[in-house]
Amino acid sequence: xxxxxxxxxxxxxxxxxxxxxxxxxxxxxxxxxxxxxxxxxxxxxxxxxxxxxxxxxxxxxxxxxxx
Amino acid sequence: xxxxxxxxxxxxxxxxxxxxxxxxxxxxxxxxxxxxxxxxxxxxxxxxxxxxxxxxxxxxxxxxxxxxxxxxxxxxxxxxxxxxxxxxxxxxxxxxxxxxxxxxxxxxxxxxxxxxxxxxxxxxxxxxxxxxxxxxxxxxxxxxxxxxxxxxxxxxxxxxxxxxxxxxxxxxxxxxxxxxxxxxxxxxxxxxxxxxxxxxxxxxxxxxxxxxxxxxxxxxxxxxxxxxxxxxxxxxxxxxxxxxxxxxxxxxxxxxxxxxxxxxxxxxxxxxxxxxxxxxxxxxxxxxxxxxxxxxxxxxxxxxxxxxxxxxxxxxxxxxxxxxxxxxxxxxxxxxxxxxxxxxxxxxxxxxxxxxxxxxxxxxxxxxxxxxxxxxxxxxxxxxxxxxxxxxxxxxxxxxxxxxxxxxxxxxxxxxxxxxxxxxxxxxxxxxxxxxxxxxxxxxxxxxxxxxxxxxxxxxxxxxxxxxxxxxxxxxxxxxxxxxxxxxxxxxxxxxxxxxxxxxxxxxxxxxxxxxxxxxxxxxxxxxxxxxxxxxxxxxxxxxxxx
Numbered sequence: 274x275x276x277x278x279x280x281x282x283x284x285x286x287x288x289x290x291x292x293x294x295x296x297x298x299x300x301x302x303x304x305x306x307x308x309x310x311x312x313x314x315x316x317x318x319x320x321x322x323x324x325x326x327x328x329x330x331x332x333x334x335x336x337x338x339x340x
Numbered sequence: 341x342x343x344x345x346x347x348x349x350x351x352x353x354x355x356x357x358x359x360x361x362x363x364x365x366x367x368x369x370x371x372x373x374x375x376x377x378x379x380x381x382x383x384x385x386x387x388x389x390x391x392x393x394x395x396x397x398x399x400x401x402x403x404x405x406x407x408x409x410x411x412x413x414x415x416x417x418x419x420x421x422x423x424x425x426x427x428x429x430x431x432x433x434x435x436x437x438x439x440x441x442x443x444x445x446x447x448x449x450x451x452x453x454x455x456x457x458x459x460x461x462x463x464x465x466x467x468x469x470x471x472x473x474x475x476x477x478x479x480x481x482x483x484x485x486x487x488x489x490x491x492x493x494x495x496x497x498x499x500x501x502x503x504x505x506x507x508x509x510x511x512x513x514x515x516x517x518x519x520x521x522x523x524x525x526x527x528x529x530x531x532x533x534x535x536x537x538x539x540x541x542x543x544x545x546x547x548x549x550x551x552x553x554x555x556x557x558x559x560x561x562x563x564x565x566x567x568x569x570x571x572x573x574x575x576x577x578x579x580x581x582x583x584x585x586x587x588x589x590x591x592x593x594x595x596x597x598x599x600x601x602x603x604x605x606x607x608x609x610x611x612x613x614x615x616x617x618x619x620x621x622x623x624x625x626x627x628x629x630x631x632x633x634x635x636x637x638x639x640x641x642x643x644x645x646x647x648x649x650x651x652x653x654x655x656x657x658x659x660x661x662x663x664x665x666x667x668x669x670x671x672x673x674x675x676x677x678x679x680x681x682x683x684x685x686x687x688x689x690x691x692x693x694x695x696x697x698x699x700x701x702x703x704x705x706x707x708x709x710x711x712x713x714x715x716x717x718x719x720x721x722x723x724x725x726x727x728x729x730x731x732x733x734x735x736x737x738x739x740x741x742x743x744x745x746x747x748x749x750x751x752x753x754x755x756x757x758x759x760x761x762x763x764x765x766x767x768x769x770x771x772x773x774x775x776x777x778x779x780x781x782x783x784x785x786x787x788x789x790x791x792x793x794x795x796x797x798x799x800x801x802x803x804x805x806x807x808x809x810x811x812x813x814x815x816x817x818x819x820x821x822x823x824x825x826x827x828x829x830x831x832x833x834x835x836x837x838x839x840x841x842x843x844x845x846x847x848x849x850x851x852x853x854x855x856x857x858x859x860x861x862x863x864x865x866x867x868x869x870x871x872x873x874x875x876x877x878x879x880x881x882x883x884x885x886x887x
Contacts, residue, residue, distance in 0.1 A: 285742060292715070292741035293723035300735055303795020308742050310801060314704040315743070318750045321701055321757065329752030330553070330759070 281309050347862040351512045351566035355413045358405065365405075365416030368512070369398035369461050372418040375509050376463075376882075382491055382870045384483030385420070385501040385510050386882035389464035390429040394418065397461040404459065413569040415459030420505045420514035422498075423465035424472060425449045425557065426546035434548040435468045435482050437728045438721055449546025451515060451557055451574045458573045463511050464882065466501025472519055472550040473498070473714060474733035475791050475798060483882060484788075487529060488865040489831055493785040496526030502560050503530040507865060513561035513570055519550045520706055521780075521809025523558050524821035528834030529785035531823045533851065533861055534560040535567040536809075538842050539816035541643065542574050551713035553752075554706065554813045563861050564820055564851030568645045571844060575643035646845035648852045653688030655850070657681070658765060658773035660696050664808055669782030673833060676825030677779055680835050683857050684777070684850070694771055696778070697761040698754065702814040705751040705758075707739070707800070709814070712748045715740025735797035755814050762815055766840040775850050776838045780821045782806040784831030808836070818844040820851045823860035832860070 285305045289296050296304065318324075349357060357363045373391050380386050401416035421427050424434045426444035433439055448456065455462065467485045469475060476484050476494070485500030487493040488508040495504040499516025503526030506514055516523040518536045527534030535558045542557045549555055559570035659681055665674055685691050714737045715722070722729060722737055729737070765771045783806045793799040812819045817838050824835035835854070839847035855861050 288741045289738060292719060292738075294719075294734075294738050294741055295723070295726050296734075296738055300731065300738075300795050300797070303735060303793055303797050304738060304742065306793075306795075307739065307797070307800070311704070311707065314700065315708060315747050315751075318701060318704060318708075318747070318754050321698070321754050323757045323761075324750070324753045327753040327756045329749050330756045331749075331752055 278309065281305055347859065348509060348562065348864050350562040350862070351417055351569060352413065352563065354417060354512055355415070355569070358416050359410070365398040365401040365461060366395070368416065369394050369418050369463070372463055372509070372511050379508060379867060379870060380510070380882055382486065383488055383504055383508055384467055384485045385505040385508065386464045387423045387433060387435060387467055387482065387501070388430045389882050390462060393429050394461050394463045401459050401461060411457070411459035412573070414455060414573055417460050417513060418463050418511040419455055419460045420463055420466045420502050420511040421452060422468050422502050422514070422516045424468050424517050424548040425452060425515055427452050427462055427465060429462065430465060432465070432548060434471050435474065436470045436733070438725055439471070439548065443548070444546050447546065450543040452546070454574050455515070466499070466505055466514060468500060469498035470730045470733040471548065471718070472517060472522055473710070473736040473798070474730045476788060477730045477732065480730050486870065487785045488870055489531065489785065491870040492787060493831070494529065494788055494791060496529035496785065498522040499526050499560065503527050503532055503534065506530070506532045506560050506562065508867070509864065513559055513566055515557060516560050517547060518556050518558060518813065519554045519710060520813050521807055523560060524780050524809045524819065524834070524836065525807050527560050527821045528780040528832065531832030531860065531863060532560055533563055533567055533820065533822045534558065535571060535844070535848070536812060536819040537571060537575065537844060538818045541818070541844070549717055551710040553713060554710055563855050564822060564848045565648055567820065568848045571643055572645050643844060646849040648849060651688040652684060652850065652853050655689040655775070656773045657684050657689045657691045658694035658771060658776040659691050660694055660776055660778035662695050663699050664779045664782060666782055666806065669806060670784055670827045670833065672825070672827045673779060673782055676833050677835070680824040680854070681777065683854055687853050687857065692771065692773060694765055694773060694776055696776070696811060698758040699811060701754050702758050702811050705754050705814045706810040708743050708747055708751040711736065711740035712743045731796035732792060732798055735795060759815050762817065763840070774839070774846055778836050779808060780834035780836045781808060784827040784829070784833060812836070812838055816841045818847050820847045822851045822854060823863070824858070825860060
């Protein structure tokens with residue numbers, strides 16, 4: 274399902290504003306275009322079948338106190 | 341037709357020449373300074389030069405060798421250091437107007453300290469894309485990183501000057517950083533070798549981060565054997581005064597990719613026993629297979645240079661064709677790649693075709709991860725000083741705002757699954773390969789005007805989509821890029837050689853064997869091609885920091 278281009282523009286502008294990033298119109302247009310291209314690939318990550326039981330590789334410094 | 345360029349010495353050969361007394365460190369350093377004096381304005385290799393300190397270090401190196409103090413293969417060798425890595429001789433700029441010049445001021449990053457302790461001569465700081473994610477921009481006060489093979493083309497990045505400087509003889513070897521290909525891509529475009537070490541192998545303290553779980557520091561030099569010599573000095577997380585590149589205190593690979601395989605998982609630190617979000621909940625991840633290569637040793641064991649020489653009999657080479665030969669790739673690439681594989685089989689290796697699993701997914705995970713982690717590092721500054729960032733860098737980082745927390749976590753889950761699948765290529769009975777080879781990029785060095793999209797951001801749908809390095813950044817495996825031929829117009833093309841986690845030794849041995857039979861890594865661009873060119877654009881020039 275492809276998102277309405279106008280919705281994508283609103284969404285991107287909203288996310289940039291929420292992050293406090295004052296992108297100008299030309300740059301925002303570029304980010305909107307990139308988002309429209311890349312979002313399906315990002316969404317597809319949730320469909321990778323073998324991830325059902327996968328744990329993320331997140332860095333944690335685990336320190337075990339010495340006895 | 342002009343006479344062929346004389347072939348430069350590799351680092352390994354230079355080290356022998358130093359000990360034979362046919363060259364001196366002072367002579368090498370003066371030649372390096374002279375090359376920079378003549379050509380840096382045209383090539384944009386340096387952001388800062390340390391000529392006087394380099395001369396003093398070279399003199400000291402010669403004196404030490406004369407009295408029998410030999411610090412090893414880097415003793416007296418001129419080096420360049422990417423300007424995202426702290427060097428005590430001058431501030432680190434990360435090629436940015438924003439980066440705090442007081443950051444690590446007056447201190448060496450552990451990797452630099454190790455180079456110095458090994459007798460290396462630090463000649464200066466080399467050009468980089470802003471924070472490793474920008475592009476050359478004409479309104480920024482930084483040198484344009486031009487390609488010595490054709491100065492109207494890009495040197496590649498983000499370790500731009502480290503690669504072009506080796507190619508043009510400004511120094512014998514260099515340090516770079518690689519988050520999505522920043523060592524291997526410029527090495528490929530400039531016709532030199534570059535090594536992406538195993539994640540967590542090399543300390544990353546004192547290196548400006550871009551994306552914590554992707555960043556790695558590694559060497560660039562002419563040959564594989566040279567990269568091995570550098571890695572033998574900079575490898576090892578302990579004693580580095582901080583965390584490893586992309587990981588913690590030498591346990592980084594393990595913390596991310598599954599316990600012992602990456603060297604982590606040692607009792608007490610690095611996970612392996614945590615079970616709840618610790619890095620090592622699944623011990624299948626990252627296993628190097630093949631009798632525990634890497635898995636048994638991990639990164640706590642110092643990297644030991646492989647035995648070089650001889651053939652590759654019994655070695656199984658996985659050949660990855662899929663995804664690397666798009667229609668808009670260079671027409672010479674298939675033949676050049678075929679010839680490179682034939683060199684390996686001619687050395688006794690068996691070639692078997694492999695398909696790299698989760699190709700598209702891993703490239704997506706790198707974009708998601710780099711943008712999210714990069715924005716986490718920069719968001720406060722970016723919101724305050726938006727206009728002080730370059731257009732390309734701020735566009736790259738702003739993309740992190742378009743990634744949700746769930747997107748980021750899912751990307752890390754896919755990385756875990758993909759690591760297991762790639763590990764299986766090195767371990768499964770069906771594939772059971774020792775290394776995997778594929779092109780580093782489908783093209784030679786591109787012109788500057790194709791790097792950005794209409795918004796001025798990196799064009800991932802265009803030229804950057806023809807560079808095949810990011811896949812490996814999502815994983816922990818070591819990858820060596822070596823020159824393997826040229827395009828129809830004489831630009832370098834490059835071969836990636838990837839190995840199991842923690843098995844740089846095999847990767848480097850294969851690279852060295854290839855380079856024993858070829859001379860692509862020895863070919864140097866003709867200075868006449870760039871000598872007459874003035875510094876490009878309104879870019880700035882390197883500053884000399886005098887002692």
